[in-house]
Amino acid sequence: MEPHQTPTGSGLRGQHLCLLAHRFPDIQAKCSDLETRAKAAGLSINASKTKAMRIRHSHQSKITICGKIVEYVDSSVYLGTVISANGGVEKVMENRLSKARSAFGRLQRIWRNQQISRKTKLRIFNTCMKSVLLYVSETWLTSQRKIVKLQAFVNKCLRIICGIFWPNRITNNDLWRCTNEAPIQQQIKRKKWKWIGHALRKDRDSIVRMALEWNPQGSRRVGRLKLTWRRSTVRELAEQ
Template identity: 45%
Template sequence: MEFSGLYRPNWMTWILRTTLPWSHTTTAKCRTNQLSGSIGLRIHPGKSKMLKIKTGDIQAMTVGGKPLEVVENFTYLGSVIDHSGGTTADVRSRVVQARTAFKTLDKIWRDRTISTKTKIRLFNSNVKSALLYGCETWSLNQSSLKKVQTFVNGCLRRILRIFWPERIRNEELWNRAGQRPIREEITQRRWRWLGHTLRKPRNSITRQSLQWNPQGKRSRGKPRTTWRRNLEEEMKASGHSWRDITRMAQDRREWETVVRGLYPLQGERL
């Protein structure tokens, strides 16, 4: 399987295999420029970027005779894509944006006339929504997961007014705030998105990408953390095989039961 391009009215992204001859890439780009130009659309060189993911030096790509800027990362549909091919940069960006959202509501967190229940609801809707945007496709390692959880814990302690020298365990903090470990939330979101994707037609590029196996040899050392490896660990822990989840995902109600069963709610939530 080959990814050639993704299209939408206002944006376009090419994902090209480095194993293809560079002439194929430039030909595809030129053809796209010609076709879009025939209906009054022009590729703007100043707004177009070129990102190389773990590849050697390649020729510069030009549009209208002007070379495209080569960048190490760029924001695409709200998510940060960088040259490493991972999601570490995106996680870091999400934390920064969520921290900004949290500071914007600082007057509310300090207001003693507002109930804790209301503050937590605002935290979930205004801060966590910014923090976990796109988390369904994150390939999380322990470092990134710890960064996200540490931020959430800090926010909850601020909301619940738990300051030094008072110390409580994280489990008690989550129980007071009606929260659960961030790993559980991300996992359930990932599985809900997975079910939605598995119900797409078999020729859907999104569904095909779940089992896409890039060719070639990886570099030496420990295998990198990937989305698929995250999922396989979760499948193993839940006792499900790929065939099982593909079948169960076709029934929305059955799949929702599976997702909820990953981490049953314990205790009363705010």
């Protein structure tokens, strides 16, 4: 659940909070407690912007905050990331691709400027485009189909930067070699393991460390184990 707090004083920006709970009474109690503490701090909660999401449950009990019923949604944007009820990353990747395409299009004059060196263009691409495209990609559960879509976008951008247009042809390997680029799958793996190392160096009571090692309790559905980010990471480690 994501309550939106708005300070009562002027000149201050709103704040976003995310509340988590396993049971409906717990989330309702947290909402009531948040409302009480917000009033004590001089903050007001915008109930119309507060959204709720239930994962793997069809029954939706009504949650109230500030006397108003909270709307249920299937997806929500939190800290620049799309959170879906099904837990997938399809919407996250589509959102990242859309933002990267928009950012790349706004710099068309730079890409086509013959007075700017290719080295400078590639530095701009890696700094401004790739950082937008691969934002939080270390937490993505990738598949071959998703990797192909990301790689196709990157290859298209690199060809525009290098001025390679039809009917001129160049293989992807030659394109990566002349632009000093690694395949997108390797870049995502590098970011993931760098983040894992950063998380493991934290204290045991750190939220990041706890989230990395957290093991959800309860029974699972009958059938083959579903591929998760953690299982894919363990598999990559075993293949090393």
